Amino acid sequence: MSPQERRLRSQLNKLLSRRGVIHGSLIRRRRVCGKPHCKCTRGELHEGLYLVVTEQSVPRQLYVPKEWEQTVQQWIDDYRKARKLMDDISRIGWDKVRNRQD
Ligand SMILES: [Zn+2]
Numbered sequence: 001m002s003p004q005e006r007r008l009r010s011q012l013n014k015l016l017s018r019r020g021v022i023h024g025s026l027i028r029r030r031r032v033c034g035k036p037h038c039k040c041t042r043g044e045l046h047e048g049l050y051l052v053v054t055e056q057s058v059p060r061q062l063y064v065p066k067e068w069e070q071t072v073q074q075w076i077d078d079y080r081k082a083r084k085l086m087d088d089i090s091r092i093g094w095d096k097v098r099n100r101q102d
Contacts, residue, residue, distance in 0.1 A: 012085040021079040024053035
């Protein structure tokens, strides 16, 4: 294994050994809560954060409480980084097949 592949695999292992990864995105949405006399009935809408994950073209949304925002954002970022590392390692795999060396 080349030093480059070793380095990429070690970065990937580090990412995946954390507590989570998520293939999704965060969106901020404003909504009314349904309580009859709340300020949102007068146009001051509640702002909430939602995690959106799409599987087989079906999007699902999940409310994300404030105290989870950083964690969820971290997991989303880690997914992207892991995905990029996988692609880099995949390219090395291609070269191995092309050059007939495993
Ligand atoms: Zn309200």
